[in-house]
Amino acid sequence: MKASFRKKLTVGLTAAGLALTAVLAPILARQLHPGDAIVPESGHRKVDLSAQMELFANHTASAALEDLTYVPKVYRIKEDANCGMTPNPACYGSSRDPSDVRAVIDAAAELLDGQETVWNENMHFWDEKEFSWYLDETIFVHNWTELGDVGYYCSEIKIADPSQFRRMLAGNSYGASQELTCSEMAEQSKAVLASNGDFYMHRVYGINVYNGRLCRYGKYLDNCFVDKDGNLLITHLNELQTEEEAEAFIEENNVNFSLAFGPALVENGERVVVPYYNIGELNDEHIRSAIGQLGDLHYLIMVSTEATVYSIRNVMHAKGCITAYGLDGGQTAETYFNGDKYSRVLYNSERQVSDIIYFATAYPYKEMQE
Amino acid sequence: MSQIAFVWNDVSIYWSNLILCCALAATILAALGLRLLQGKLADAALYLPLALVFGFFGARLQHWYCFYRQYEDLRQALTDYSVGNFCLTGAIVGAILAALLLRLLRGTKDLPGLLDAAACAGALGISVGKLSTAFYSGDRGKMLFESAFLQRLPFATALTDPAGNTQWRSAVFFWESLVCFVIFLFVLALLLSGLVGKEKKRGGMAFWLFLLLFGGVEIIFDSMRYDSAFFRSNGFVSVAQVFGVLVIASGLAVFSLQGIRQDGFSLSYPVSWGLFLVGGGIMGYMEYFIQRHGERFVFAYSVMFLGLCVCLFAVIRLMQERKAEAAPADP
Numbered sequence: 294m295k296a297s298f299r300k301k302l303t304v305g306l307t308a309a310g311l312a313l314t315a316v317l318a319p320i321l322a323r324q325l326h327p328g329d330a331i332v333p334e335s336g337h338r339k340v341d342l343s344a345q346m347e348l349f350a351n352h353t354a355s356a357a358l359e360d361l362t363y364v365p366k367v368y369r370i371k372e373d374a375n376c377g378m379t380p381n382p383a384c385y386g387s388s389r390d391p392s393d394v395r396a397v398i399d400a401a402a403e404l405l406d407g408q409e410t411v412w413n414e415n416m417h418f419w420d421e422k423e424f425s426w427y428l429d430e431t432i433f434v435h436n437w438t439e440l441g442d443v444g445y446y447c448s449e450i451k452i453a454d455p456s457q458f459r460r461m462l463a464g465n466s467y468g469a470s471q472e473l474t475c476s477e478m479a480e481q482s483k484a485v486l487a488s489n490g491d492f493y494m495h496r497v498y499g500i501n502v503y504n505g506r507l508c509r510y511g512k513y514l515d516n517c518f519v520d521k522d523g524n525l526l527i528t529h530l531n532e533l534q535t536e537e538e539a540e541a542f543i544e545e546n547n548v549n550f551s552l553a554f555g556p557a558l559v560e561n562g563e564r565v566v567v568p569y570y571n572i573g574e575l576n577d578e579h580i581r582s583a584i585g586q587l588g589d590l591h592y593l594i595m596v597s598t599e600a601t602v603y604s605i606r607n608v609m610h611a612k613g614c615i616t617a618y619g620l621d622g623g624q625t626a627e628t629y630f631n632g633d634k635y636s637r638v639l640y641n642s643e644r645q646v647s648d649i650i651y652f653a654t655a656y657p658y659k660e661m662q663e
Numbered sequence: 664m665s666q667i668a669f670v671w672n673d674v675s676i677y678w679s680n681l682i683l684c685c686a687l688a689a690t691i692l693a694a695l696g697l698r699l700l701q702g703k704l705a706d707a708a709l710y711l712p713l714a715l716v717f718g719f720f721g722a723r724l725q726h727w728y729c730f731y732r733q734y735e736d737l738r739q740a741l742t743d744y745s746v747g748n749f750c751l752t753g754a755i756v757g758a759i760l761a762a763l764l765l766r767l768l769r770g771t772k773d774l775p776g777l778l779d780a781a782a783c784a785g786a787l788g789i790s791v792g793k794l795s796t797a798f799y800s801g802d803r804g805k806m807l808f809e810s811a812f813l814q815r816l817p818f819a820t821a822l823t824d825p826a827g828n829t830q831w832r833s834a835v836f837f838w839e840s841l842v843c844f845v846i847f848l849f850v851l852a853l854l855l856s857g858l859v860g861k862e863k864k865r866g867g868m869a870f871w872l873f874l875l876l877f878g879g880v881e882i883i884f885d886s887m888r889y890d891s892a893f894f895r896s897n898g899f900v901s902v903a904q905v906f907g908v909l910v911i912a913s914g915l916a917v918f919s920l921q922g923i924r925q926d927g928f929s930l931s932y933p934v935s936w937g938l939f940l941v942g943g944g945i946m947g948y949m950e951y952f953i954q955r956h957g958e959r960f961v962f963a964y965s966v967m968f969l970g971l972c973v974c975l976f977a978v979i980r981l982m983q984e985r986k987a988e989a990a991p992a993d994p
């Protein structure tokens with residue numbers, strides 16, 4: 294009797310288990326999301342129709358009035374694009390001769406729109422790398438190496454439109470599980486020049502804004518916000534006390550994305566006094582990187598050899614940055630240009646990171662060729 | 664029909680999910696079959712639904728813990744399955760907890776035997792389930808292969824990046840699938856030899872063998888992949904690697920304690936502990952090395968594999984001494 298009951302129980306439970314599986318399996322098959330799909334997702338931003346109309350009107354006017362007057366065409370990278378336009382290989386150049394750089398700067402006069410470059414012939418150049426540059430109708434990037442208290446890899450960038458200053462997250466969405474090297478992301482985003490960002494996945498502090506949306510709130514770091522006009526805006530640690538304040542700041546300042554590493558190095562053209570900071574070991578000598586704004590859509594990115602935060606702050610200030618902000622350093626610090634690492638990477642081996650910032654061309658060279 | 668899903672009218676089913684369901688079915692059938700062979704089907708029938716639920720939520724909880732940025736909050740992670748993903752280590756821990764709970768509730772009198780069957784079935788399930796990753800971009804390696812010869816399975820699979828370029832990324836999911844199938848064969852052989860062989864094997868050994876081998880290889884595979892799940896507090900320490908180390912260390916502790924308690928202390932134990940430390944040290948250093956010299960992955964992973972072999976040898980030699988003993992007679 295007992296054995297027969299046990300047998301029945303066994304059969305019953307087995308049947309129940311299989312039935313549960315039969316019910317669950319189709320539910321699982323329909324409901325589970327397969328993680329990060331191979332097919333690239335489009336961005337999350339709402340498409341700004343008025344901006345697109347404006348662009349269309351500009352191009353039409355430029356073409357219609359071609360014989361009468363010069364209306365410069367405005368080029369812009371689509372708001373929902375995951376990458377920039379393909380750079381024109383013919384626009385790259387390099388030389389050891391400073392006069393060649395001067396010639397390129399002269400050729401970039403229209404793009405520079407009266408702004409002075411940081412670079413000049415009287416700098417104490419470091420013979421580590423050749424001068425190199427990229428110039429087309431929408432972007433001018435040039436790189437050089439310089440000696441100060443330590444060595445510096447410098448990249449000066451002038452863009453025509455704020456949409457060309459971008460941030461890429463590995464996996465193209467906030468919080469994605471992949472980590473990639475700076476060079477992999479630079480290639481994926483068609484960057485003319487790419488630099489490491491804040492490696493946001495590595496820490497839980499600071500504010501993260503991506504595509505205008507607040508993704509993470511934290512008050513223990515200085516933050517660098519990039520607004521939709523391409524300006525760097527700084528908030529200091531504990532300045533935005535609540536998530537609501539952060540939301541309001543993003544809304545008021547039309548923030549596009551943010552960086553959360555720091556500290557703030559230069560503000561309003563003045564050096565920031567940083568007695569203490571939660572990350573980054575200010576006084577230790579590490580490879581450091583920083584971004585600064587020199588003027589309207591005009592930036593400077595620097596990667597140092599082993600230096601303190603104060604060294605790179607002083608250099609960014611001396612170069613005339615209105616605003617400057619520290620990015621992640623050590624093995625993360627890197628600039629990437631024309632298919633190769635421009636700065637020397639620690640251990641000569643790129644780290645897998647979660648994000649980069651990059652500057653892309655908006656000139657549709659490839660499309661025009663086609 | 665599409666690259667990633669089966670589409671029929673308004674119904675679309677991801678291929679990856681279909682393979683996951685096959686993996687689930689394979690696991691359940693294998694577990695039931697093995698328990699049937701062991702003559703204890705009842706507890707398996709009780710255990711499987713429990714393990715399914717615990718494993719499912721364990722996998723989800725770990726994913727939420729490691730990738731919380733992908734979710735609004737924990738509630739969304741546990742209720743909305745259209746976002747996020749799952750972590751295998753969490754599923755395994757969940758399944759083990761389910762077995763322990765069943766024992767606590769007196770749902771089984773033979774926990775070691777149940778775990779043996781579950782481990783064997785689990786290895787098969789992981790082997791099949793890992794193939795589901797072929798249809799999305801997860802579980803790929805950091806290494807990119809540029810040689811045309813290597814641009815195929817089993818070496819690499821193609822991924823298309825946002826710029827439209829094709830990347831040939833190392834197919835870690837495929838390697839894991841193959842290795843798990845080999846682990847399944849090992850565990851099955853051990854289990855069947857205990858069931859049909861002359862010598863009665865000690866219960867739980869197949870489970871331990873699975874844990875040691877799987878935990879061990881995960882230390883290497885997790886170092887290779889570009890989407891490792893890290894601890895929240897530290898973006899460089901991988902949960903799967905810590906799980907692997909803990910499993911091997913636990914095995915060493917358990918078999919050492921059992922042995923010393925039964926046979927007394929001998930020189931064999933410090934030798935095993937020393938080997939474990941040496942192997943662990945080699946693996947730890949190679950992890951440090953690979954994070955700094957990623958391009959030397961062939962050298963680093965070869966040495967790491969040697970370190971793993973030393974570690975596993977240290978534990979399995981102690982386990983071998985225990986498994987020869989006769990198991991207590993069944994009631």
